[in-house]
Amino acid sequence: MPELPEVETVRRSLEERILDKVIARVQIMMTKMVRPGAEEFAHGLVCETIEKLDRRGKYLIIHLTGDKALVVHLRMTGRLIYCHPDRPLDKHTHVILTLDDGHQIRYVDIRQFGKLQLIPKEELGVLSGLSTLGPEPLSDDFTKEGFKKALRNKRTKIKALLLDQTFIAGLGNIYVDEALFRAKIHPERVASTLNPREAVRLYTAVRDVIAEGIENRGTTLRDYVDGTGQMGGYQHHLRAYGRENMPCYYCGRPLERKVVAGRSSTFCPKCQKA
Secondary structure: OOOHHHHHHHHHHHHHHHHOOEEEEEEEEHHHHOOHHHHHHHHOOOOEEEEEEEEEEEEEEEEEEOEEEEEEEEOOOEEEEEEEOOOOOOOEEEEEEEOOOOOOEEEEEEOOOOEEEEEEEEHHHOOOOOOOOEEEEEEOOOOOOHEEEEEOOOOOOOHHHHHHHOOOOOOOOHHHHHHHHOOOOOOOOOOHHHHHHHHHHHHHHHHHHHHHHHHOOOOOOOOOOOOOOOOHHHOOOOOOOOOOOEEEEOOEEEEEEEEEEOEEEEEEOOOOOO
């Protein structure tokens, strides 16, 4: 699933190309991908100008004229691609927005879990999933003291807590594994058992891996590409995720993998002691 760095990269790559463009035509090939219904969705988008692109957690928010917003969640395999109409159509293309410059924004999704939802901007604060997100890891709202305090009464495993979007917005399996590895904290540690020094290490690691992920334009392991169809580069810098049986960068011992909080987790049994 695209995580914060991937969605932010999509936002940046689209913003410079579609800002101030008018949506001239809407084609919907799979109605379940859009909300509200296909007719209302298409009618609400045609002739609207793209004013601004925001991101919150893993959500992309396209602000339109007429007090409307198009909220996109890519889920597992969703892609938003800006391209020339002559580009061959991917068989998993489900929605096409044609702009007044002739180019298209295509929503492509192999597994069909994503959603494009057109809502009034005033509903952004109450939209399910979006309204309950925790702080952004690179924002001023995410502080060391606040993070340490939040961990004190959490009796859940730290891996599960970091994946909880109401705790911190935008983290997924890749960046959680990377942050825990850097902080040398086992994914099964109960959050409240982290001492202040460990909590600060983890706080710093979370911010660092997210910043590096954005700098490298996201992680492409299989499906993710940016808004122009280009792969990310952070997969070449991963230290833990996907490196089962490969040597630890700190101690040289082979990394191990196990399921934690329902997700595959890669860690060093020596450096990240349970």
